[in-house]
Amino acid sequence: MFLARLQEELKRLDLVxxxxxxxxxxxxxxxxxxxxxxxxxxxxxxxxxxxxxxVNHQLRGEESDxxxxxxxxxxxxxxxxxxxxxxxxxxxxxxxxxxxxAVARQLRYDSFRETAREWKxxxxxxxxHADDQLETVLMRLIRGTGVAGLAGIEPIRDWHGRKxxxxxxxxxxxxxxxxxxxxxxRPRLDSSNLASIYTRNRLRLELVxxxxxxxxxxxxxVSSLSELVQEEEKVWADLVREALAKVLLHRDDVxxxxxxxxxxxLPIALQRRVVKLILSYLSQDDTFGFSLDAVEKVxxxxxxxxxxxxxxxxxxxxxxxxxxxxxxxxxxxLQEDSPQSKEIELSIPGTTCLSGFLGKIxxxxxxxxxxxxxxxxxxxxxDRDRLQYPLCVxxxxxxxxxxxxxxxxxxxxxxxxxEAKVPKRLRDQLPVVTAGDEIIWIPGVKRSNVAxxxxxxxxxxxxxxxx
Numbered sequence: 046m047f048l049a050r051l052q053e054e055l056k057r058l059d060l061v062x063x064x065x066x067x068x069x070x071x072x073x074x075x076x077x078x079x080x081x082x083x084x085x086x087x088x089x090x091x092x093x094x095x096x097x098x099x100v101n102h103q104l105r106g107e108e109s110d111x112x113x114x115x116x117x118x119x120x121x122x123x124x125x126x127x128x129x130x131x132x133x134x135x136x137x138x139x140x141x142x143x144x145x146x147a148v149a150r151q152l153r154y155d156s157f158r159e160t161a162r163e164w165k166x167x168x169x170x171x172x173x174h175a176d177d178q179l180e181t182v183l184m185r186l187i188r189g190t191g192v193a194g195l196a197g198i199e200p201i202r203d204w205h206g207r208k209x210x211x212x213x214x215x216x217x218x219x220x221x222x223x224x225x226x227x228x229x230x231r232p233r234l235d236s237s238n239l240a241s242i243y244t245r246n247r248l249r250l251e252l253v254x255x256x257x258x259x260x261x262x263x264x265x266x267v268s269s270l271s272e273l274v275q276e277e278e279k280v281w282a283d284l285v286r287e288a289l290a291k292v293l294l295h296r297d298d299v300x301x302x303x304x305x306x307x308x309x310x311l312p313i314a315l316q317r318r319v320v321k322l323i324l325s326y327l328s329q330d331d332t333f334g335f336s337l338d339a340v341e342k343v344x345x346x347x348x349x350x351x352x353x354x355x356x357x358x359x360x361x362x363x364x365x366x367x368x369x370x371x372x373x374x375x376x377x378x379l380q381e382d383s384p385q386s387k388e389i390e391l392s393i394p395g396t397t398c399l400s401g402f403l404g405k406i407x408x409x410x411x412x413x414x415x416x417x418x419x420x421x422x423x424x425x426x427x428d429r430d431r432l433q434y435p436l437c438v439x440x441x442x443x444x445x446x447x448x449x450x451x452x453x454x455x456x457x458x459x460x461x462x463x464e465a466k467v468p469k470r471l472r473d474q475l476p477v478v479t480a481g482d483e484i485i486w487i488p489g490v491k492r493s494n495v496a497x498x499x500x501x502x503x504x505x506x507x508x509x510x511x512x
Contacts, residue, residue: 047216047224051083052091054212058168058201061091066166067210070157071097071120071127073112073233076172078119079221080213082230084170085123096126098160100153102134104145105237112233128164130156146243158205168208173198175264176218179256180248182267187244189337191317196278197271217264285318292319299327300374308347308371316344323373328360335359347371367468388437391478393506399438402476406438406488409507414498418507425486429506431496433481436508441477447484450494458484465490478508488512 055061069084071077084095099116101109113129120127132152138145157169178197185194201210213221225232238246256263288311295302301323308316320343324335335358343364346354355365361376391397396407409415410429418424445458462472467490478486486492488510498505 047220047227048083048087050215051212052087054200054215055087055091055093058208058210058212060093060168060208060210064092064094065168066094066096066164067168067170068157068161068164068166069095069097069170070153070172071099071116072172072235073099073116073119074172074235074238075222075225075232076174076213076218078230078232079224079228080170080172081120081125082123082228083224084212085125096128096164096166098128098130098157100156101129101131102149102152103131104134104149105235108236112235115233126164128160130160132156146245161205161207166207168210169204170210170212172213172221173211174213174216174218174221175268176249176253178214178271179253179264179267180245182271183248183252184245185336191321191337191340192274193278193281193318193321194337195270196274197267199275215268281318285315285322288315289319289322294370300372301327303347303371303373305347305366305369305371313344316347317341320344320373324358324362327362327373327375343371343373365470367470368466370468388439388479391436391438391508393434393436397438399476401474402438402440403471403474404476404488404510404512406476406478407509407511408436409509411505411507412503414505415507418509422489422491423510423512425488425492425508426498427485427496427506427508428498428502429496429504430502432485432506433483436485437479438476439479440473441475445477445484447487447491447493448495450492450497452494458487461487461491476510 052061060067067084069077069081071081081095081097084093088095097116097120099113101113103109113131117127117129119125132149132155134145134149134152137148137152161169182195182197185197198211198214200212200214201208203209224230237243238249253263260266292303292307292311293301294304303319308319311319317337317340320340321335324339324343328335339358342356342358346356346364346366355363357363357376363372363374363376365372365374389397389399391406391408393408394410396405398405414426418426420426441458441462446455447458447461448455449461458477462475467475475490476488477484478488480495483495484493485495486508488508489512
């Protein structure tokens with residue numbers, strides 16, 4: 046019955062009858078041993094090719110090494126190609142910090158992906174089962190989740206150009222242990238699964254037995270709920286993508302920019318799902334799920350945040366509101382040079398590339414007014430003979446002031462930039478053009494009243510900023 050049910054699951058996952066290469070993650074425990082053994086038993090019947098990968102996290106000393114030796118020997122006995130990867134979780138934790146379980150999971154899946162690419166497999170299979178599904182849904186409920194979180198672990202999804210499949214989600218752990226007993230398999234037991242310091246272990250050891258006292262088949266009940274939600278999420282997916290397209294101003298590999306007004310016109314249910322979709326796109330750890338609390342923080346930032354609010358989310362993701370735009374991005378991955386600390390002298394005439402700033406400035410000299418140039422915020426014209434030289438570009442400095450055209454007195458550059466609604470993250474990258482000790486122009490923002498053109502002007506100097 047076990048093998049027959051597994052064959053049906055493989056049909057549902059579209060892995061039957063097409064010589065699919067399946068790489069199985071094998072820890073050596075009852076779940077993964079049952080999976081890889083059963084797949085090998087039906088390999089010919091369902092027309093698949095089975096291989097295995099074992100990741101040694103080096104967290105339990107000799108016990109971890111014994112698991113590795115066991116898996117290698119098991120695969121040799123059953124003629125299953127096996128790759129072993131050793132990763133140093135402890136070392137990475139010392140370097141970057143973080144949650145030990147999350148770091149181990151990420152390194153494990155990185156190893157799966159690397160081996161899957163090298164061996165050109167069609168699918169990577171993990172041994173997640175109905176008890177894992179129950180624990181996952183409970184974990185999400187406890188920390189806060191939306192309806193989509195009740196979908197739990199997906200049985201199949203696209204993953205780095207191949208499929209990530211979980212053929213055992215309809216099986217309970219007891220059924221897997223029974224299969225191992227019937228097949229006279231002797232899997233390893235991971236002592237860390239008994240450590241109550243981990244939340245998932247406490248759920249397994251304390252809460253799940255209590256739930257089973259109310260319903261002995263609680264795993265099946267939650268699995269049915271997750272399957273129902275997964276089907277409904279397929280309908281939601283199209284609606285959410287359409288909604289995102291309506292509010293999206295810009296996107297690239299590491300950032301999304303949304304229009305605040307358009308976003309707020311969406312129903313709240315779609316607002317939450319749009320945010321969650323963006324976070325899932327940007328997440329560097331594709332095994333990590335964002336809580337409802339994280340989604341709500343972003344949504345409320347858009348709805349209620351000030352014109353310049355920002356906060357940080359897991360996975361190095363930041364959300365920042367800049368007036369009528371919201372930026373959600375992976376921190377540190379935007380390739381922006383730091384502005385130069387020294388001054389850059391402008392070529393007159395000529396074009397000067399401004400390393401570290403936003404763009405370049407072209408300088409033109411003329412004995413007559415150039416009427417073909419539109420004098421917008423990206424172009425400024427001066428009386429050449431009334432300027433001090435050289436003309437230079439630098440970053441803004443604390444206490445900078447300028448005399449703005451059409452105004453009396455001097456105004457702080459900081460206030461000029463705020464009034465122009467220049468985002469904070471860009472203010473240090475805007476070039477400040479100086480003539481002697483005077484600021485004469487902030488391209489795209491404001492020019493000063495220094496050396497204005499008058500009827501007496503005979504030589505004109507044009508500054509053209511290309512952002």
